[in-house]
Amino acid sequence: MNKIPEHNYLAEPKGLKSWLLTLDHKRIGLMYLFAIMFFFAVGGFFAVLLRLELLNPGKDLMEADTYNQFFTLHGAIMIFLFIIPSIPAALGNITLPLMLGAKDVAFPRLNLASWYIYVFGSLFAVFSILAGAVDTGWTFYTPYSTTTGTSVISMTLGVFILGFSSIFTGLNFIVTIHKLRAPGLTWFKLPLFVWGLYATAIIQVLATPVLGITMVLLILERVFGIGIFDPAMGGDPVLYQHFFWFYSHPAVYIMILPGMGIISELISVFSHKKIFGYKAIAFSSLGIAFISFLVWGHHMFTSGQSEFAAMIFSFLTFLVGIPSGIKVFNWIATMYRGSITFEAPMLYALSFLFLFTIGGLTGIFLGALSVDVHLHDTYFIVAHFHYVMMGGTVMAFLGGIHYWWPKIFGRMYSELWARVAAIIIFIGFNMTFFTQFILGSRGMPRRYYNYLDQFQPLHAFSSVGSWVLGVGFIIMAAYLIYSLFKGRIAGNNPWGALTLEWKTTSPPDPHNFKETPKIDYGAYDYDTVMVESTIR
Amino acid sequence: MNEEGTLYLPPPSSTIAGEVDSLFYFIFYASLVLFILVMSATAFFIFRYRRRGKKELTSGVAHNTRLEILWTIIPTILVFIVFIWGFKTYLKMNVVPSGAIEIKGTGQKWFWTFDYPNGANTVNDLIVPVGKPIKMLLSSQDVIHSFFVPDFRVKMDVLPNRYTLTWFEATKTGEFEIYCTEYCGKGHSEMLGKVIVKSELDYNSWLEESAMDIPEGMALEDAGAQLYQSKACVTCHSVDGTPGVAPSFKGRYGEMEALADGSQILVDENYLRESILNPQAKVVAGYQPVMPTYQGVLKNRQIDALIAYIKSLQD
Numbered sequence: 080m081n082k083i084p085e086h087n088y089l090a091e092p093k094g095l096k097s098w099l100l101t102l103d104h105k106r107i108g109l110m111y112l113f114a115i116m117f118f119f120a121v122g123g124f125f126a127v128l129l130r131l132e133l134l135n136p137g138k139d140l141m142e143a144d145t146y147n148q149f150f151t152l153h154g155a156i157m158i159f160l161f162i163i164p165s166i167p168a169a170l171g172n173i174t175l176p177l178m179l180g181a182k183d184v185a186f187p188r189l190n191l192a193s194w195y196i197y198v199f200g201s202l203f204a205v206f207s208i209l210a211g212a213v214d215t216g217w218t219f220y221t222p223y224s225t226t227t228g229t230s231v232i233s234m235t236l237g238v239f240i241l242g243f244s245s246i247f248t249g250l251n252f253i254v255t256i257h258k259l260r261a262p263g264l265t266w267f268k269l270p271l272f273v274w275g276l277y278a279t280a281i282i283q284v285l286a287t288p289v290l291g292i293t294m295v296l297l298i299l300e301r302v303f304g305i306g307i308f309d310p311a312m313g314g315d316p317v318l319y320q321h322f323f324w325f326y327s328h329p330a331v332y333i334m335i336l337p338g339m340g341i342i343s344e345l346i347s348v349f350s351h352k353k354i355f356g357y358k359a360i361a362f363s364s365l366g367i368a369f370i371s372f373l374v375w376g377h378h379m380f381t382s383g384q385s386e387f388a389a390m391i392f393s394f395l396t397f398l399v400g401i402p403s404g405i406k407v408f409n410w411i412a413t414m415y416r417g418s419i420t421f422e423a424p425m426l427y428a429l430s431f432l433f434l435f436t437i438g439g440l441t442g443i444f445l446g447a448l449s450v451d452v453h454l455h456d457t458y459f460i461v462a463h464f465h466y467v468m469m470g471g472t473v474m475a476f477l478g479g480i481h482y483w484w485p486k487i488f489g490r491m492y493s494e495l496w497a498r499v500a501a502i503i504i505f506i507g508f509n510m511t512f513f514t515q516f517i518l519g520s521r522g523m524p525r526r527y528y529n530y531l532d533q534f535q536p537l538h539a540f541s542s543v544g545s546w547v548l549g550v551g552f553i554i555m556a557a558y559l560i561y562s563l564f565k566g567r568i569a570g571n572n573p574w575g576a577l578t579l580e581w582k583t584t585s586p587p588d589p590h591n592f593k594e595t596p597k598i599d600y601g602a603y604d605y606d607t608v609m610v611e612s613t614i615r
Numbered sequence: 616m617n618e619e620g621t622l623y624l625p626p627p628s629s630t631i632a633g634e635v636d637s638l639f640y641f642i643f644y645a646s647l648v649l650f651i652l653v654m655s656a657t658a659f660f661i662f663r664y665r666r667r668g669k670k671e672l673t674s675g676v677a678h679n680t681r682l683e684i685l686w687t688i689i690p691t692i693l694v695f696i697v698f699i700w701g702f703k704t705y706l707k708m709n710v711v712p713s714g715a716i717e718i719k720g721t722g723q724k725w726f727w728t729f730d731y732p733n734g735a736n737t738v739n740d741l742i743v744p745v746g747k748p749i750k751m752l753l754s755s756q757d758v759i760h761s762f763f764v765p766d767f768r769v770k771m772d773v774l775p776n777r778y779t780l781t782w783f784e785a786t787k788t789g790e791f792e793i794y795c796t797e798y799c800g801k802g803h804s805e806m807l808g809k810v811i812v813k814s815e816l817d818y819n820s821w822l823e824e825s826a827m828d829i830p831e832g833m834a835l836e837d838a839g840a841q842l843y844q845s846k847a848c849v850t851c852h853s854v855d856g857t858p859g860v861a862p863s864f865k866g867r868y869g870e871m872e873a874l875a876d877g878s879q880i881l882v883d884e885n886y887l888r889e890s891i892l893n894p895q896a897k898v899v900a901g902y903q904p905v906m907p908t909y910q911g912v913l914k915n916r917q918i919d920a921l922i923a924y925i926k927s928l929q930d
Contacts, residue, residue: 143801143802143803143804144801147798147800147801147803214800215798216798220758220759220797220798222757222758222759222775223758223759223798223799223800226757226758227800228903310774310775310776310777314776315776316759316774316775316776317774350664350673351666351670351673352673352674353673353674353675353676353677354677355676355677355678356677356678356683357677359683380705381761381770381771381772382772382774383771383772383774383777383779386705386706386709389705390702390705393698393701393702394698397694397695397697397698400690400694401687401690401691401694404686404690405683405686405687407653408653408683408686411653411656411657411660412679412682414657414660414661414664415660415664415674415676416664416673416674416676417660417664417673418664418666418670418671418673419660419661419664419665419666420665420666421661421665429657429661432653432657433654433657436650436653436654437650440646440649440650441646443642443646443694443697444639444642444643446694446697446698446701447638447642447697447698447700447701448701448702448704448705449631449634449635449638449700449701449702449703449704449705449708449768450635450638450639450642450701451701452635452705452708452768452769452770453635453639453765453768453770455770455796456761456763456770456796456797457796516623517622517623520623520624520639521620521623521624521625521765522625522763522765522766522792522794524763524794524795524796524804525796525798526798526803526804527803527804528803528804529804529805530804531792531807575670603677605672605673606672606673606674606675607672607675608672609670609671609672611670612670
């Protein structure tokens, strides 16, 4: 098997129109993937510029106003245009129906609509960059956001529109998982990535409308001065924070839950070992999804909310940490008595274990009320969420891309360069962000254009780390693009994995499977089933 | 206690700081132990169970009730301890001791004003006695700010629609940074202040002196130069001719100035006085009307002093 299959979704049907009007989940997922990677590059470019400005105190290359716009754009683009859609809409779209043994998602047209809505929403965001970029921070806190002169409306309108794309994807996935599983594929035989997507979809459908309403209220406040957040008219700016975090905390789990799902797949496949604690992992995803709705107040411990409310939120915050810990223990236990290999996806999974554990443990500092008072809105927070979001979700996303790359394109990337890039990214990441924990706990506030001399060495070190990180990503872009043309033919199942997507050709047939796949063995039955890899 | 603080924390300088730090380090060491355990297990497994020969079937072990209960219960107990401990200290941070000196702190773009019980006020410097609880009654004139003194482990958001409260008691004299920690726009990172902790004796004599307009026997011009710094004119107005958020003071006096509405005005004493007390009245062309009023912050003699200082800044 050293040929790309003749019938595959990339090759037929042909023509630009066949792509733009496609109802094939794989093509839609791929279009999502390109759009998302584009915005990841844009957001990353802003990040490097920000770190460059912070190399020294005072002005290095931009004015304070520009800096404020850049960190807002970095945050807004990374959150709303990259990380929220990243795993579900791109990788999930491509793999979910394959993993279920289905021909497509339940509502293919809704799926295509969600992509167009995403593009439409992103145009508003791009417009806001060109028309005097927003400078509010990605959180759009009132009353700053209702009084600043920058283009808040186009950005928040963009966020409002993007929300619908997220809701559509979530809705589609819930129905798909309920209705389109292959015969015999019962709930507890589902791959854990599917459980992760399912828990995510529930949050997407239930929480995103709140963000939409909040953004509309913010726009109404700016345009018509309705006064809901304006103290002069009896409104309350802190109410905005409640609304905003009521979505944006669950949204953190929209970002991390699918990543956790990918890690479950990767660790089992590359340890060649049955996953440890299947049900614990599956139910902890649902548990996290549920409790995540009840912890939003932990973003507001210093906002003057009542001490009683703060106590409840602190308690629930610790509660939501437990299931994440359980998952980590299960992943490690999975490796026990395995037969472990270290291809690039596994390196990302191990990076995830290391970085996400630090991200999780530093969350304990922030959940503790008295310690949070000191750490809130400092670089400690910046470091913490980058460890969770980038060290967690992005590492899982990169692991997932490398894992499913041969399935998506039918070709292998250079394993050597992929490992080199993974190691460089791991080192660069820690250089950039570990320093920021120390900056923060020593008192360096976030969103500062300028800083006191005492913080300079750590800032400079962090900036150098961002260059290392940048080099890692450039290498990755190079070998991935190269592999599209010259990569080795992958075959159906280069990793010898047991989930259904590996039973079909790579790239898959436009209809996924020639016939509905039979469920001969479980997704993780490495103790009884041996499937040879198609590349070794 | 180490003057420099530790690697992770600045030197604790308030009564509450020690308690916060103990919890910080409890979490730190507990996390460190847990992290090392988890990573050692990972390292051991990936070494011990790396694939050495051909791929083969592996063990089907996927469940161990005792282990799973253990790794659920132990972290739960640990976080419960942290929760209670954090909440207890948090309550102390929010309950102001009786007999505290009340100082009103006002945040606005992009400086702090502090009002003292005797009617004195300062800009950006918060002057307090050591060993006395200080109650901060905070509010904002515009957007949300946040009052943060890392050395005291104190932080409280400063809101435009209500008063928020916090308190601290400094344990040593000296100067401690105040940062604004809620993003508030262009000058956010310049919205810095200092808590200047004095002995009770020095504090009291400072209070007496501060009741006067300008220090006795000082030339108006010099007093103006001091006020230029202490009342935070320096944040936006340069004195060397470089334009910033606002026009430089240098060489302005006696010149004609183009205004935002297209008219011209002579920069004289009356224009300067009006611009200090009612800054939005005649805004210089090319600048945003962002300056807050100094009505009530500066006394008449102090305004005279500032004008004298600006007059002295000729080319």
